[in-house]
Amino acid sequence: MLLTPEDITAILLSIKVSLTATALSLPFGFTVAWLIVFKPFRGKVLLEVLVNLPLTLPPVVIGFFLLLLLGKHGWIGKLLAESGIVLIFTWKAAVIASATVGFPLLVRSIRLGMESIDRQLIDASRSLGAQWYDTLLTIILPLSFRGILAGSSLMFARSLGEFGATIIVAGNIPGITQTIPLAIYDYASSPSSTAMALSLCLVSVVISVTVLFLHELLSRKLDRSRAL
Amino acid sequence: MSRFALFCFAFLAMTAPAVAGELKLSVAASLKEVINELTASYTAKNPSTVFVKNFGSSGTLAGQIENGAPADLFIAANTEWMNYLKEKKLVDVASEKTFAFNSLVFAGSTKKHVSSMNDLPALDKIAVGSPKSVPAGEYAMTAITKSGIETKLNGKLVMAKDVRECLMYAEIGEVDGAFIYRTDALQAQKAKLLFVVPQKLYPRVVYPMALTVKAAQNSEAKAFEAYLQGNEAKSVLSKFGFILK
Numbered sequence: 001m002l003l004t005p006e007d008i009t010a011i012l013l014s015i016k017v018s019l020t021a022t023a024l025s026l027p028f029g030f031t032v033a034w035l036i037v038f039k040p041f042r043g044k045v046l047l048e049v050l051v052n053l054p055l056t057l058p059p060v061v062i063g064f065f066l067l068l069l070l071g072k073h074g075w076i077g078k079l080l081a082e083s084g085i086v087l088i089f090t091w092k093a094a095v096i097a098s099a100t101v102g103f104p105l106l107v108r109s110i111r112l113g114m115e116s117i118d119r120q121l122i123d124a125s126r127s128l129g130a131q132w133y134d135t136l137l138t139i140i141l142p143l144s145f146r147g148i149l150a151g152s153s154l155m156f157a158r159s160l161g162e163f164g165a166t167i168i169v170a171g172n173i174p175g176i177t178q179t180i181p182l183a184i185y186d187y188a189s190s191p192s193s194t195a196m197a198l199s200l201c202l203v204s205v206v207i208s209v210t211v212l213f214l215h216e217l218l219s220r221k222l223d224r225s226r227a228l
Numbered sequence: 229m230s231r232f233a234l235f236c237f238a239f240l241a242m243t244a245p246a247v248a249g250e251l252k253l254s255v256a257a258s259l260k261e262v263i264n265e266l267t268a269s270y271t272a273k274n275p276s277t278v279f280v281k282n283f284g285s286s287g288t289l290a291g292q293i294e295n296g297a298p299a300d301l302f303i304a305a306n307t308e309w310m311n312y313l314k315e316k317k318l319v320d321v322a323s324e325k326t327f328a329f330n331s332l333v334f335a336g337s338t339k340k341h342v343s344s345m346n347d348l349p350a351l352d353k354i355a356v357g358s359p360k361s362v363p364a365g366e367y368a369m370t371a372i373t374k375s376g377i378e379t380k381l382n383g384k385l386v387m388a389k390d391v392r393e394c395l396m397y398a399e400i401g402e403v404d405g406a407f408i409y410r411t412d413a414l415q416a417q418k419a420k421l422l423f424v425v426p427q428k429l430y431p432r433v434v435y436p437m438a439l440t441v442k443a444a445q446n447s448e449a450k451a452f453e454a455y456l457q458g459n460e461a462k463s464v465l466s467k468f469g470f471i472l473k
Contacts, residue, residue: 072402089386089402171387171388172388174387185361186358188361189287189360190291190360
C-alpha cells in the first residue's frame with residue numbers, strides 16, 4: 001500500500017463531502033418522497049422526471065449547469081456573491097455536485113419505504129383524529145426508516161464515487177477539492193504511478209464494500225425486528 | 229439470447245472492418261484540430277488510407293499503448309511519455325522525430341492589468357492544468373516556482389483536468405486567467421492572450437512522434453510520418469499557431 005499524505009487528505013475529504021451531501025439532502029429527499037407518495041397534485045410526473053433527471057444525465061452536464069448557475073455570473077452565484085459566499089472551486093461545490101447526483105437514489109429508496117407502509121394504518125390514524133403532521137411523525141417516519149437508511153447509505157456510496165460533476169465545479173485542487181476519484185484520475189493519467197492509483201482504488205473499493213455491507217446488514221436487522 | 233449474441237457479433241463485424249490501409253493514431257489532445265485537418269487532406273490524396281484517431285492526454289495514451297492498445301503512430305505532448313515507451317521498447321527509436329513545438333501563455337478576460345508573471349499575485353483565481361497529469365500544468369508550475377511567486381499564489385490556483393478545461397474556466401470568467409498553450413489561446417473567443425510566459429522559465433514544449441514497434445515496417449505508416457514532416461504539414465501547423473523550430 002502506497003498512500004501519500006495527499007491521498008489521506010483526499011480520503012478524508014471524500015468522506016466529509018459524502019457525509020455532508022447526504023445529511024443536507026435527507027430533509028429534502030424525505031419531503032419530495034412524501035409529496036410523491038402521499039400527496040395528489042398537478043404536475044407530479046414533472047416532479048418525478050426532474051428528481052430522476054440526474055440519474056440519467058451525464059454528470060458532466062450537471063457539473064457544467066452547476067458551474068454556470070453557481071459561478072460568478074450565474075443567477076444563484078451572483079446572489080450568493082453579494083452575501084460574500086463563494087461556492088465554485090471549494091469543497092462546498094463538491095458537496096452540491098454530489099448532492100445533485102445522489103439525490104434521485106435517496107428519493108427512490110425513501111419512496112419504496114413509504115410505499116410499503118400499510119395504508120390502513122394511515123387511514124386509521126386519520127380516523128382517530130390525527131393531524132397530517134401527527135401521521136407523518138408517528139407513522140410514516142418510523143415505518144419508512146428502513147428506506148431512509150437504505151437511501152442514505154446508497155447516496156453516501158454514490159457521492160464517494162462522484163467524479164464528472166465535481167471535477168468541473170470544484171476543480172482538482174489537491175488538499176482542497178481533490179476527492180478519491182479525482183486523485184485516482186490524476187494518477188491514472190500517468191502510467192508511471194500505476195501503483196499509487198491502485199492503492200487508492202483499493203481504498204475506494206474497501207469503503208464502498210463496507211458501506212454496502214452495512215446497508216445490507218442494517219436492512220436485514222430491521223426486517224427481522226419487524227417480523228417479531 | 230443467442231439471437232442477441234448474433235446481432236452483437238454482426239454489429240461488431242460491421243463496425244470493425246479489417247481495412248488494409250488503416251492507420252491508428254494516438255495523439256495528444258492539444259493537437260486535435262491540426263491532426264484532423266492533416267489527416268483529411270492526406271486521405272484526399274491517398275483514398276486507400278483510413279485513419280482511426282485516438283485523442284487523449286499523453287500519459288493516458290502511453291498507458292494504453294503499454295497495455296496493448298492498437299496504435300501505429302504516437303504523438304505526445306512532452307518527451308517524458310515518449311521516453312517511457314522507449315524504455316519499454318514499444319516505439320521504434322529510429323522513427324522518432326519532432327512534430328512541432330508550442331509555447332506557454334497566460335490568457336484571460338480579467339480587466340486588471342496583467343502583462344507579466346509578477347502581476348499574477350494581484351489576481352483572485354488562476355487556472356492551471358493538474359500538474360501530476362497535465363504537461364501544460366507541469367510547465368506552468370515550473371514557471372511559477374522559477375519566478376518566485378509560488379507562495380503568493382497560495383489558494384489562488386485552480387487545478388483543471390486538462391488545458392481545455394483551463395481555457396473553459398477563463399472563457400466563462402470563473403477565473404481571472406489561465407496558463408494554456410499559445411495554440412489554445414488562439415481558439416479562445418472571450419479570453420485574450422495577456423502575456424507569453426518567458427521561455428527561460430520552463431522547459432521547451434516539444435511534440436515528439438514515433439512509430440510503434442509493430443508499425444515500424446508498415447510502409448503506409450512510414451509514408452504518413454514523412455508527410456507530417458513535409459511542407460504542407462508545416463504550413464498547417466503554423467496556421468494553428470504551432471512553432472516549427
